[in-house]
Amino acid sequence: xxxxxxxxxxxxxxxxxxxxxxxxxxxxxxxxxxxxxxxxxxxxxxxxxxxxxxxxxxxxxxxxxxxxxxxxxxxxxxxxxxxxxxxxxxxxxxxxxxxxxxxxxxxxxxxxxxxx
Amino acid sequence: xxxxxxxxxxxxxxxxxxxxxxxxxxxxxxxxxxxxxxxxxxxxxxxxxxxxxxxxxxxxxxxxxxxxxxxxxxxxxxxxxxxxxxxxxxxxxxxxxxxxxxxxxxxxxxxxxxx
Numbered sequence: 209x210x211x212x213x214x215x216x217x218x219x220x221x222x223x224x225x226x227x228x229x230x231x232x233x234x235x236x237x238x239x240x241x242x243x244x245x246x247x248x249x250x251x252x253x254x255x256x257x258x259x260x261x262x263x264x265x266x267x268x269x270x271x272x273x274x275x276x277x278x279x280x281x282x283x284x285x286x287x288x289x290x291x292x293x294x295x296x297x298x299x300x301x302x303x304x305x306x307x308x309x310x311x312x313x314x315x316x317x318x319x320x321x322x323x324x
Numbered sequence: 325x326x327x328x329x330x331x332x333x334x335x336x337x338x339x340x341x342x343x344x345x346x347x348x349x350x351x352x353x354x355x356x357x358x359x360x361x362x363x364x365x366x367x368x369x370x371x372x373x374x375x376x377x378x379x380x381x382x383x384x385x386x387x388x389x390x391x392x393x394x395x396x397x398x399x400x401x402x403x404x405x406x407x408x409x410x411x412x413x414x415x416x417x418x419x420x421x422x423x424x425x426x427x428x429x430x431x432x433x434x435x436x437x438x439x
Binding site for chain 1: 356358360365366367368369370373375414418426427429430431432
């Protein structure tokens with residue numbers, strides 16, 4: 209099946225620093241990728257929709273300047289958490305829709321961010 | 325607006341017994357329904373989907389789900405549970421509004437299969 213690679217799987221950073229998370233579709237092209245945040249024992253919360261070649265669409269309540277999304281190619285989207293704070297600590301998951309596929313999205317393995 | 329409910333936080337079942345994980349939904353129009361499974365510290369894996377057609381949908385790892393329009397339900401089932409089925413299960417719904425439409429996920433149900 210289709211593979212989505214998410215890197216890093218785990219990152220620990222100091223408060224005030226920025227962290228970049230990569231989401232790559234390894235064997236398919238994706239014009240649309242989603243970024244989710246998952247709190248402990250909670251469901252996935254959609255943060256933003258990443259669109260190749262255009263600006264990301266953010267969900268209500270998600271700070272655009274804090275969570276920078278870039279979808280530079282049909283196989284790569286990045287999420288940068290800027291000036292991270294301890295409350296940003298969470299599990300971040302990306303997913304990607306293959307071009308032409310309407311109903312199947314493939315998920316990355318997630319990135320656990322811990323901000324000290 | 326779309327919404328998904330999974331009324332049980334936790335389901336415990338003995339290995340070899342049938343299992344059911346419940347899901348109800350609310351969506352305008354005909355729903356697109358999905359089940360995903362998540363293992364610890366991992367992303368979600370697709371199990372099965374209902375778009376149209378037969379109400380009983382068969383998916384990966386022996387799982388199946390039954391779409392019931394009158395009850396707005398899409399319960400996940402398996403005839404004989406395995407210990408390895410222990411994981412977090414998410415039901416999701418998407419409205420039929422085109423390509424890349426956002427999925428709404430339920431809160432998840434933790435399944436524990438006891439040996």
